[in-house]
Structure formats: structure tokens, C-alpha cells
Amino acid sequence: MSLSLYLPLAGNSINILLLFGLGGLVGFLSGVFGVGGGFLLTPLLIMAGIPSTVAAASDSNQIVAASTSGTYAHWRLGNVDFKMGIILIIGGVIGGTLGVYLIKALRAMGDADFVIKITYVVMLGGIGGYMFVEALQSLRRKPVERKKTVTEPAKVSRYNRLVQSLPYQMKFEKSGVTLSPVMPLILGVLVGILAAIMGVGGGFIMVPVMVYMLRMPMHVVVGTSLFQILFTCINVTIMQAATNFTVDLVLALILLLGSTIGAQFGVRLSKRLKGDQLKILLASIVLLVMVQMLLSLVLPPYLLLGHKGGH
Amino acid sequence: MKARSLALLLWLCWGLPAPALAGSDPFELQVRPDLVEIGAFFNGHDVKISGNIPSGAQAVVEITGPAAAEHLMRKGRRGGLWMNVGKVEVQGAPSLYLAASTSPPLLKAPPAGAVWGYPALKQQIRFAGQVKPEERDRFLDQFFQLKESEEIYGAFPGGLKVKAGPQNLQTVTVRIPLPTKVKPGTYRVCLTVVQGDKVIGQQCCDLKVVMVGFPAMLASLAYGHGATYGILAVVIAIVTGFAMGYLFKGGGGH
Numbered sequence: 001m002s003l004s005l006y007l008p009l010a011g012n013s014i015n016i017l018l019l020f021g022l023g024g025l026v027g028f029l030s031g032v033f034g035v036g037g038g039f040l041l042t043p044l045l046i047m048a049g050i051p052s053t054v055a056a057a058s059d060s061n062q063i064v065a066a067s068t069s070g071t072y073a074h075w076r077l078g079n080v081d082f083k084m085g086i087i088l089i090i091g092g093v094i095g096g097t098l099g100v101y102l103i104k105a106l107r108a109m110g111d112a113d114f115v116i117k118i119t120y121v122v123m124l125g126g127i128g129g130y131m132f133v134e135a136l137q138s139l140r141r142k143p144v145e146r147k148k149t150v151t152e153p154a155k156v157s158r159y160n161r162l163v164q165s166l167p168y169q170m171k172f173e174k175s176g177v178t179l180s181p182v183m184p185l186i187l188g189v190l191v192g193i194l195a196a197i198m199g200v201g202g203g204f205i206m207v208p209v210m211v212y213m214l215r216m217p218m219h220v221v222v223g224t225s226l227f228q229i230l231f232t233c234i235n236v237t238i239m240q241a242a243t244n245f246t247v248d249l250v251l252a253l254i255l256l257l258g259s260t261i262g263a264q265f266g267v268r269l270s271k272r273l274k275g276d277q278l279k280i281l282l283a284s285i286v287l288l289v290m291v292q293m294l295l296s297l298v299l300p301p302y303l304l305l306g307h308k309g310g311h
Numbered sequence: 312m313k314a315r316s317l318a319l320l321l322w323l324c325w326g327l328p329a330p331a332l333a334g335s336d337p338f339e340l341q342v343r344p345d346l347v348e349i350g351a352f353f354n355g356h357d358v359k360i361s362g363n364i365p366s367g368a369q370a371v372v373e374i375t376g377p378a379a380a381e382h383l384m385r386k387g388r389r390g391g392l393w394m395n396v397g398k399v400e401v402q403g404a405p406s407l408y409l410a411a412s413t414s415p416p417l418l419k420a421p422p423a424g425a426v427w428g429y430p431a432l433k434q435q436i437r438f439a440g441q442v443k444p445e446e447r448d449r450f451l452d453q454f455f456q457l458k459e460s461e462e463i464y465g466a467f468p469g470g471l472k473v474k475a476g477p478q479n480l481q482t483v484t485v486r487i488p489l490p491t492k493v494k495p496g497t498y499r500v501c502l503t504v505v506q507g508d509k510v511i512g513q514q515c516c517d518l519k520v521v522m523v524g525f526p527a528m529l530a531s532l533a534y535g536h537g538a539t540y541g542i543l544a545v546v547i548a549i550v551t552g553f554a555m556g557y558l559f560k561g562g563g564g565h
Contacts, residue, residue: 004354004491008526009533013354013491061544068552073559117394234545241541245533249544250526256548260555297392303460304386305399305453 009248010054016254018048023258027066030203030259031073031266032273033222033282038063039124039204039289041255050251052307057240058251060233065256066263067230073267074223081174081220084210085227087181091188092195092202092232099196119197121294127208128286134212135279159213175216175224187213195232203229204286211279218275338362340502340514347489349522355491358518362502363480369413369505370483371427372471374518376407376498378435383457385441385450397441401454404436407463407498411470411485418468422508428466429455462490495522 006013022044026037038059045055074080106115166180187209195202203225210221241247270278340362347356364370380402387396410428412418421428433451442450458464467485476482483502501515522530533540 004352006349006351006353006491006526008522008530011492011494013352061548064545064548065552065555068549069556069559072553072556117392237545237548238538238541241533241544242538245537247533247541247544249529249533249540249547252544252548253551256551257555260552261559264555264559297394299393301386301393303453303457305383305450305457306386306395307383 005250005254007050007054007248007251009246010050010058010251012049012051014048014050014251019251019254020258022048023062023255024262025258026255027069027259027262028266028269029262029285030063030066030226031070031263031268032270033203033207033266033278033285037066037203037259040285043289043292045251050248053244053246054248054251057237057244057246058248058255060236060240061247061249061252062255062259063229063233064237065252066259067226067233069260070226070263070267071223071230073264074219074226077219077223077267077271078174079219079223080227081172081216081224082227084172084175084184084214084216085224087184088188088191088206088224088228089231091185091190092192092228093235095189095192095194096196096232096235097192098189099193102193103197116197117293117297119194121290121297123194123205124286124290124293127205128283128290130212131208131279132283132287135276135283139274139276139280172216175214175220177215179214184214202232204282207282218278219270222270222278336514337512338364338502338504338514340500340516342500342516342518345516345518347493347518347520349493349495349520349526350524351526353491353526355493356489357486358489358500359484359486360500360502361482361484362514363476363482364502364504365506365511366479366481367506368481368511369417370471371410371412371417371503371505372483372485372487373427373501373503374407374409374487374489374498375405375501376494376496378403378405383454399442399450400439402437402439404432404454404458406496407490407493408432408458409465409467409487409489411467411487413469413471413473413483415468417505418466426510427503461492463492489520493520495520 003016004013005016005019022041026041026044029040030037038056041059041062042052042055045059046052050058071080103116163179163183166182168180168182169178170181171178191202191205191209194205206225206228207221210216210225211218216224237247273281341360343359343361344356347358358374360372360374362370362372380400381404383399383401384395385397385399386393389396410418412427418428421430425431432455433448436451436454438447438450455464467487470487471483471485473481473483496519498518498520499515500518501513503510504512521527532543
């Protein structure tokens with residue numbers, strides 16, 4: 001019997017082991033870093049011969065499974081801040097809706113593709129570069145210096161003053177931070193706009209936002225990010241299936257079997273790694289994707305004609 | 312000759328039958344199987360095509376899909392970066408085109424006015440949108456390259472094998488691989504017989520491709536009840552996620 005499986009909505013057949021392996025790899029990364037992995041899996045599926053629209057939509061469906069599994073695992077470990085997650089989800093939904101309208105307006109002007117590509121490169125490069133440098137500096141710092149840093153009186157930055165001046169300050173016990181819900185709501189809106197423009201779940205933007213702007217501990221960030229991604233991807237899957245008919249359940253099922261298993265191994269590894277090591281690994285992957293995208297923008301393409309969809 | 316070429320072109324575009332060229336069964340054209348089923352483990356399918364042609368003649372076999380408008384994107388440089396810069400509508404191009412010939416030059420460099428091969432397709436394909444008239448030939452070549460990379464266009468010069476047949480005839484045979492991306496529908500298989508540079512006859516028949524079993528059921532649910540299908544997909548994903556999470560609960564600790 002052939003190891004190939006026919007995907008009715010993708011209109012193509014593909015090797016089961018290849019799909020299982022791709023799902024496993026991305027699920028593993030999802031479990032380690034708390035990112036959905038859409039920014040990695042969609043291009044990989046397109047390379048494997050899946051139409052870009054089907055790849056993106058089916059990917060969302062498999063992320064639902066991977067993030068359910070990952071959220072469940074992190075919840076058992078006490079790493080999910082539901083209060084923070086719900087506020088970020090509300091912000092993300094508002095931002096996502098605004099982003100969809102923004103893209104519609106840009107498409108009408110004919111500049112959507114340019115904005116999408118540039119946003120991708122700038123966001124991936126900025127976030128990946130900052131996270132990499134910051135985590136590397138933190139790792140290189142000697143333990144004595146670290147101790148000193150802790151005992152020194154903390155400088156109150158302009159950003160901290162702004163955060164503290166916002167109304168309705170509340171304590172987020174799981175994250176160990178006290179801040180106004182307005183802050184995560186605004187950040188959720190901004191990430192939602194970017195996620196809609198870029199056509200991804202937004203995990204790789206949300207994780208650094210939670211670490212650097214909401215000052216949440218890395219392990220709570222991973223669980224909370226997965227919780228937020230779960231709801232984003234449920235919405236995307238249903239919308240794509242109902243309006244564009246691009247969710248291939250067979251494709252998603254094979255991917256999710258691989259990814260849910262991969263996610264469990266990822267969660268285990270994430271507990272063994274230090275926060276800075278996690279950051280450096282995620283930053284390296286983000287930067288690799290950025291370089292690949294930059295090359296595709298700079299180097300002349302093999303063909304001057306291509307299909308619609310996907311970026 | 313011009314009128315006959317035009318008639319053949321029209322016929323290739325799913326119009327009129329080719330007059331005076333196709334008798335009831337002049338070349339005993341056979342297509343096996345004439346019905347291809349796309350099931351759960353479909354991975355493309357070889358189609359064996361055979362026929363009997365007069366001794367000394369040459370032949371071309373074509374499998375052609377119905378023409379439909381296709382929307383593509385043109386890439387270009389903007390601000391020093393390569394990206395999609397405009398829409399291109401391709402009209403009159405068959406959805407599938409696979410051809411094989413007895414003699415390689417018949418497909419590689421067909422005679423002027425030939426009704427087969429890429430040069431004949433070039434006559435019937437039209438571009439609308441971001442392609443200037445002077446860019447037409449360049450973009451036709453780009454279009455063929457794109458389709459060949461997707462394996463839905465292909466030419467096999469010399470792929471049609473010839474051996475001695477009954478009486479004063481020779482038998483031509485070829486196995487053409489239908490790609491995994493073939494869509495359900497009715498395709499036209501034609502055997503065109505050539506003597507020198509002239510077409511001396513043509514016979515065609517249908518090749519049906521249908522989706523069956525689980526893929527057919529899933530496609531019907533997805534296209535007929537999109538929202539239900541989406542909710543089902545989410546429920547399956549959540550249940551699988553929880554099940555996998557539960558299964559891994561006991562294994563390996565932290």
C-alpha cells in the first residue's frame with residue numbers, strides 16, 4: 001500500500017510520514033516556545049506542494065490541537081495566567097478585526113503585498129534581533145554581576161511610570177505582576193492588527209510582548225500564549241472553512257497527530273531549559289525565517305508568474 | 312488547411328467535432344482505464360493509450376482538460392524588492408495538457424500550423440491584466456514552465472512507442488502518468504495521425520476522473536456545509552489535543 005494520502009481540499013496527495021514529521025517538528029517548537037508555529041509550518045507545507053491558502057487554513061486547524069494539548073500540559077504545571085490570557089484574547093479579537101479592514105483598504109490601493117512583506121521582515125528582524133541580543137547578554141553576565149544587579153535599586157523608567165499611571169491597577173497572581181488591564185488590552189489590539197496583516201496567529205509577537213512589556217515570567221508566558229493562540233485559531237478555522245473552503249481535515253489530522261505528540265516533548269524540554277536559553281533558540285528560529293524571507297524578496301524569482309495567496 | 316486548423320482548435324476548446332477527420336473508429340484508439348478513481352490513497356495513475364496507424368505515418372497523443380480562466384499574480388521589483396505587482400488572467404488554457412509523439416521533432420519542433428503541442432496552445436491562450444502585448448511570448452513560456460513545475464502540463468517527445476501491427480498497420484502505445492493534482496472531470500484523449508506535415512486523421516475519446524470514497528464524502532461536506540465542517544474540524548482538533556495531553560500525562564516526569 002502506498003504511503004501517500006490524497007488530500008481532497010488541497011487537491012493533491014502527499015507522503016504521510018513527511019506530514020507527520022513536519023507536524024511533529026512544529027508541535028515540538030510550539031511546546032517549547034509557546035508559539036503556534038504557523039509562521040514556520042505554512043511555508044513548509046507550501047514547499048511540500050500544498051496550495052498556500054489550504055496550507056494556512058489547515059495549519060490553523062492543527063494549531064487548535066497542538067495548543068489544546070500544550071495549554072493542557074502547561075495548565076497542569078500551573079503555567080497559564082487565564083486572567084491575562086482572556087484580556088489579551090479580547091484585545092486580539094478587536095485588533096484582528098481592525099487589521100482585516102486595514103488589509104482590505106491596502107488591497108484596494110494595491111499595496112497590500114508590499115506592506116505584508118515589509119511588516120514580516122521588520123517584525124521578525126526586530127523581535128528576533130532584540131530577543132537574541134538581550135538573552136545573550138543576560139547569559140554572558142557573570143553570577144556576581146547578576147547578584148549586584150539585583151541588590152541595586154531599580155531605576156524607574158518612563159515606560160514603568162506610564163504603566164503605573166494607568167487606571168484600574170490589578171494583581172495578576174499567576175504572573176506575579178500588578179498592572180492595569182488597559183495595558184494588555186492595548187498590546188493585544190496591536191498584536192491582533194499585526195497578526196491580521198501578517199496572516200498568522202501572532203504567537204511569535206505575543207511572546208516577546210508578554211516578556212518585555214508585561215514583564216511576565218517566561219514559563220507563564222509560554223502557557224498563556226498557547227491559551228490565547230487556541231482561541232485565535234478556533235476562530236480562524238471556522239471562518240476559513242465557512243467562507244473559503246480551505247480547511248483540509250485530512251491534512252490537519254495528520255499534522256495534529258504529529259504536532260500534539262511533538263508538543264508534549266517540547267513542553268518537557270522547555271522545563272529543562274533556562275528562560276534565556278529558550279529566548280535565544282526562539283530568536284534564532286525567528287531570525288532564520290526572516291533571512292529566508294529577505295532572500296526571497298531580494299533574489300530574482302525563478303518564475304515571474306505565480307498563484308495567488310500566501311506570503 | 313487554415314479552415315481545418317481552426318476547426319480543430321475550436322474542437323480542442325470543447326466546441327465542434329473535427330469534421331471528416333474522425334470516423335467511428337478509424338485508428339482503434341484505446342484508453343485503459345477510461346475511468347480513473349481518486350480514492351484515499353490516490354497517488355497519480357498511469358493511463359495506457361494505444362492505437363493503430365498506417366505504416367510510415369507518425370502520431371501524437373494528447374490528454375487535454377477543459378479550458379477555464381485562471382487568475383495568477385505577476386512578480387516584479389518594487390523598491391528593490393521582488394513581490395507580486397499585478398494580476399494576470401489567463402484565458403483559453405487547458406486545465407491539463409499531456410502530450411506524447413512517435414518522433415521527437417513532432418513535439419519539439421512541430422510543423423507550422425500544427426494543431427498539437429505548445430505552439431498550438433500558444434495560439435489559443437490569451438492574457439488579460441498586467442501583461443503588455445510585447446511581453447506575451449515571454450509570459451507564455453513562463454506559464455508553461457509554471458504548469459510543468461506543477462506536473463499538469465507535460466510533453467513526452469518520442470514517448471509514443473511504435474511496433475508492427477495487424478495487416479499494413481503499426482501499433483502505437485504510450486503510458487502517460489496522470490499527476491496527483493489532476494482534478495475530477497472529463498478529459499479528452501486524442502490520437503492525431505500525421506503523414507509528412509499533414510494531418511491525415513484524428514480520433515478522440517473521453518477519459519473520466521472521479522473522486523470516490525472518503526475524499527468524495529469530505530469534499531462534499533466541506534463545500535456543501537462549510538460552517539458545520541469547520542466546527543467539526545475544531546471539535547476533532549480539541550478532542551485530539553486533550554486525548555494526546557491525557558495520554559502523555561503519565562509518561563516521563565519533570
